[in-house]
Amino acid sequence: MEKIREYIEKTIAVDEKDWQLFSSKLKKRVFSKKSILLNIGEIENYISFIEKGIVRFLIPKEDKEKEVTFGFCFENEFVSAYDSFLTRTPSLYQLEALSDVSMWSISYSDLQEVYTQSFVGNVIGRLSTERLFLIKSKREQSLLNDTAEERYLKLFTDRPNLIKEIPLKYIASYIGVTAQALSRIRKRIS
Structure with missing residues (x-):
């Protein structure tokens, strides 16, 4: 408390x-x-x-x-x-x-x-x-202005605990892509 x-x-x-x-x-x-x-x-x-x-x-x-x-x-x-x-x-x-x-x-x-x-x-x-x-508000603006890859990369700086502790299928949904698309994004940026 x-x-x-x-x-x-x-x-x-x-x-x-x-x-x-x-x-x-x-x-x-x-x-x-x-x-x-x-x-x-x-x-x-x-x-x-x-x-x-x-x-x-x-x-x-x-x-x-x-x-x-x-x-x-x-x-x-x-x-x-x-x-x-x-x-x-x-x-x-x-x-x-x-x-x-x-x-x-x-x-x-x-x-x-x-x-x-x-x-x-x-x-x-x-x-x-x-x-x-x-x-x-920040999420709505990101969905309107950023690519899926940019949204994913922003998670590293904005909410690093999200990346470490959340299953990838939920992160994919959160940034508005399929799990397969997220896999391609992760492969491309690594």
Whole structure:
């Protein structure tokens, strides 16, 4: 739980009273590898801070080879199907644990209470929103402006842990190519 406080305090100091209120609302949740954290059609009820593990955002398909991976979150990052969380509408995608995952979560209703009673809640909401927006915006711009090879190479600098810890079939989907095309790209640049 202290990692969350450290993460928040990189942006703003949190007084003890606010921290006690916020931390009292956190619930530890643990998922084993390949567990589904959120299914399509469910409403996201949590914003979570990953203490350990990797979460994948995907649109599942009947043919597993055609699943679309469009995001990842790692240790010391916030994770949520945030559009569903904000709008209280069913999610159009799934969240899956790519490894064993432990996280600290705050529910929608508890976060609303923290918002009204402390300053820290608003900071956490802003931090998670900004982070998720920047990742999404950067990825959209890359899909529109860069070649598949450029997108792959950018992963080495932007998100090096992605390359090391994620199966290549998910990386291929993430950059918008087939596994075979990714294999050719990797061969060409090595």
